[in-house]
Amino acid sequence: xxxxxxxxxxxxxxxxxxxxxxxxxxxxxxxxxxxxxxxxxxxxxxxxxxxxxxxxxxxxxxxxxxxxxxxxxxxxxxxxxxxxxxxxxxxxxxxxxxxxxxxxxxxxxxxxxxxxxxxxxxxxxxxxxxxxxxxxxxxxxxxxxxxxxxxxxxxxxxxxxxxxxxxxxxxxxxxxxxxxxxxxxxxxxxxxxxxxxxxxxxxxxxxxxxxxxxxxxxxxxxxxxxxxxxxxxxxxxxxxxxxxxxxxxxxxxxxxxxxxxxxxxxxxxxxxxxxxxxxx
Ligand SMILES: [Zn+2]
Ligand SMILES: [Zn+2]
Numbered sequence: 001x002x003x004x005x006x007x008x009x010x011x012x013x014x015x016x017x018x019x020x021x022x023x024x025x026x027x028x029x030x031x032x033x034x035x036x037x038x039x040x041x042x043x044x045x046x047x048x049x050x051x052x053x054x055x056x057x058x059x060x061x062x063x064x065x066x067x068x069x070x071x072x073x074x075x076x077x078x079x080x081x082x083x084x085x086x087x088x089x090x091x092x093x094x095x096x097x098x099x100x101x102x103x104x105x106x107x108x109x110x111x112x113x114x115x116x117x118x119x120x121x122x123x124x125x126x127x128x129x130x131x132x133x134x135x136x137x138x139x140x141x142x143x144x145x146x147x148x149x150x151x152x153x154x155x156x157x158x159x160x161x162x163x164x165x166x167x168x169x170x171x172x173x174x175x176x177x178x179x180x181x182x183x184x185x186x187x188x189x190x191x192x193x194x195x196x197x198x199x200x201x202x203x204x205x206x207x208x209x210x211x212x213x214x215x216x217x218x219x220x221x222x223x224x225x226x227x228x229x230x231x232x233x234x235x236x237x238x239x240x241x242x243x244x245x246x247x248x249x250x251x252x253x254x255x256x257x258x259x260x261x262x263x264x265x266x267x268x269x270x271x272x273x274x275x276x277x278x279x280x
Contacts (some may be wrong), residue, residue: 001200009163015165015238015274020251021050023267025252027273028055028199029118029153029179029227032077033066035244036231043076045085046245049105051269052076054245055227057153057179059084060091061100064107071112073173081151082114085122088137097133105183107123108148111227114278116145117153122165135166142170144180151278160187172196175277180229181215189214192223197277198227202235205254213258218280221261221269226252 014036031206032039032054046054056071057080058064058146070077081104085093092095108116119141126134145152149231156163160183167176178191181198191198197218204212216224228251230243235250256266274280 008145012241014062015241015247015250016236017045017246018049019204020048021252021263021267022051022080023264024052025226025267025270026055026280027228027230027248028225028277029057029201030054030230030245031059031232032056033063033068034231034235036242037244039070039074039077042246043074043118043243044180046248047076049246051245051248053078053274054109055080055114055274055278058082058107059118060087061103064104067072068107068110068113077149079110080111080117080151080212081113082117082141082153083137083273084118084133085120085138085155086125089126089133091137092133095168097137101137101144105148106139107143108144108150109137113150114280115153115177116148116153117151117177118155119153120155120274121163122155122157123158123159135162138163139170142167142173146171146174151177152232153179155179157226158184164190172205177225177277179227180233181219183215184211185214185218186188190220192218192220195223197223197225197273199227200232200252200255201227201229201252204258205236205237205251206239216255216258221259221266222257222273224255224270225273226255226270244255255279
C-alpha cells in the first residue's frame with residue numbers, strides 16, 4: 001500500500017475534454033514547455049473545445065527563446081518574453097542580469113512576440129536578499145514593453161502594494177495585464193480605474209477563493225481575461241491533475257457564474273479583451 005504522500009506523487013490522469021465553447025477564446029497565459037503533451041497535441045486539444053489562441057509565456061532567457069520559436073512555427077500561438085521575478089535574482093547572482101535583459105529586448109522586438117512578461121514581483125519565493133534585483137528587473141521590463149510597444153504581463157505574488165507603486169512610478173504601458181490575478185475587490189477596482197486587464201486562472205474555482213471571486217465580481221467585463229497558467233492551477237474539480245489550455249472552458253464557465261453572465265457573453269468579452277490586450 002503506498003502512503004498517502006506516495007499516492008499524491010503518482011501521475012494523475014489528464015482531466016476529460018470539457019464541452020466546447022460556442023464562442024472561441026484565448027488562453028492568455030500558458031507554459032507549453034512545462035506540459036507533458038506535445039505542442040501540437042496541446043494546440044489540437046485546445047482548439048477542439050474552442051480555445052483557439054494560446055499565449056505562450058517565457059520565464060527565463062532560454063524559455064523566452066523557445067516561446068518565440070514556437071510562436072513562429074504555429075500561427076495560433078503567440079509569445080511573451082521575460083525573466084520571471086524569481087529568475088531575476090538568479091541572473092543577477094550569475095552576473096548576467098544586464099546581458100539577459102538586453103537579449104529579452106531583442107526578442108521582444110520580434111513580430112510573433114506580443115508582450116513582455118511574465119515580470120513583476122514575487123515575495124513568496126524570493127526573500128529580502130533578492131528584492132533589489134527583482135525590483136530592478138521589473139522596472140527594466142516595464143521600460144522594454146514601452147520602448148517596443150508591447151503589452152506588459154505581470155506576475156504578482158504577495159507583493160500587491162509594491163507592484164502597484166512601481167507601476168505608477170514608472171508609468172504602466174498602455175496595455176498592462178495582471179496574470180493570475182490574486183488581488184481582492186479593492187485591488188480589482190484600482191486596476192479597473194487604471195484600465196489594466198485582469199486575467200483569472202483556475203484558482204478562481206477553488207473553495208477557499210471567495211475573495212478572488214469577489215474581485216472578479218467587481219472587475220468590468222471589458223477588462224477580464226481567462227488563462228490556465230498550465231501546468232499549474234488546475235481548476236476544480238480536477239485539482240491535483242495536470243492542467244492544459246483545453247481546460248479553459250471549465251474556468252470560464254465558473255467565472256460566468258460568478259459574474260452572473262451567460263457563458264457566451266463572457267466569452268465574447270474575453271475574446272475581444274484578449275485581442276485588445278495583446279493585439280492578436
Ligand atoms: Zn506567474
Ligand atoms: Zn506563468
